[in-house]
Amino acid sequence: MTSFLSKTNHRAAHPEALAVYCSDGRFTRAVEELLAHLGHEALDTLTLPGGPALLASTTSYSERESMSRAASFLVVGHAIRHVVLIAHANCGYYRERYPGESPAAIEARQLADLASARQALELAHPSLHVRTQYLRVTGKQVQFDEQ
Ligand SMILES: [Zn+2]
16 A cells, blocks of 8 residues: 655645636636635635536526536535636536537526526525636636626
C-alpha cells in the first residue's frame, strides 16, 4: 500500500462559500482564484456538466430536483452563506443541448439560466448571497464577468 500526504493542512471549519460550475476541469484553479478574490479562501463546490444550468427553470424537472437537493444539502448542512454561480463560454452541455445555435444565442440562454438559477436559490434560501459570473477565455487567461 502506498500513501500520499497532502502539503495542504486540513481545514476544520466548513467554508461559507459554494461555487456551482461546470465539471470542465480547465477552470478549476481559476474558479478557486475568483473565489479567493471575492474573499473566500476556501469553497465547497458543486460541479456537474452545465453547472448552474441544472438549477434553471429550463432544465428538466428531475435534473433540477437532484441539483437543487444537493445545493440545499450544502447550504443547510454546511451553513453556506455565499453562492457563486458560474457559466462558461463554449460549454459542451449547451452545445449538445442546442445544436446549431450560434455562440451568441447560447450565451443569451446561459445568462437567462444564471438569472433563473439565482432566483431559485434565493427563493429556497432567502438569506443566501448569490452572485452570478460568466467565464470566458481571453488569450491565455480566464476572465470572469459579474452578471
Ligand atoms: Zn461546460
